[in-house]
């Protein structure tokens with residue numbers, strides 16, 4: 393399967409900036425993946441999603457959302473429906489990102505409902521999991537990750553291995569410029585691949601995310617169980633992101 397590279401622009405770019413960034417990437421990226429060796433996904437903020445989607449039409453780049461609601465329709469002030477995202481041409485949706493867990497108090501029960509609602513609309517959830525520094529230092533990373541996975545995937549059913557993606561994002565590596573050592577990512581990604589296979593009966597893709605940039609991406613992508621990358625900061629600069637392949 394193609395390695396998956398997902399750009400998470402978070403709330404770092406406004407409407408106009410997102411459109412220019414998308415246009416710049418359209419010019420740079422398709423030439424970099426002539427044989428379709430990578431699937432590249434851009435996740436702008438909600439305000440820019442539709443317009444960026446228009447820019448990506450007739451290109452090899454795919455559209456992703458940074459979150460979606462736990463239901464298709466109803467009294468959910470401020471939320472965005474997975475059914476509407478699907479109509480816009482969104483393919484992937486990031487769910488359970490650590491910033492949403494931390495700043496917006498999102499918990500596993502809600503993330504689980506969002507995963508099910510996204511799958512019902514044939515969106516591909518990108519479930520983010522990751523331990524914090526004290527869990528890592530206390531030797532509790534695997535125990536914690538297993539529990540995060542178990543809760544988020546409770547009762548989740550997928551038809552094929554391509555229907556869901558997991559992103560391993562150690563909290564201490566996100567936005568710090570200090571990524572995990574690629575071999576360590578391989579060990580954890582393999583663990584997550586195996587645990588998810590037990591829960592879902594399918595060998596889903598597991599990405600790595602956390603301070604990936606053009607200088608270290610290649611080493612991560614060489615690892616057998618690193619099915620791709622989730623990129624934050626380095627995806628905001630077209631010249632840098634276009635070198636991550």
Ligand code: PEP
Nearest residue numbers: 566567601602603624625
């Ligand atoms: C992220 O927030 O998903 C992320 C990976 O960010 P960064 O690449 O900036 O560490």
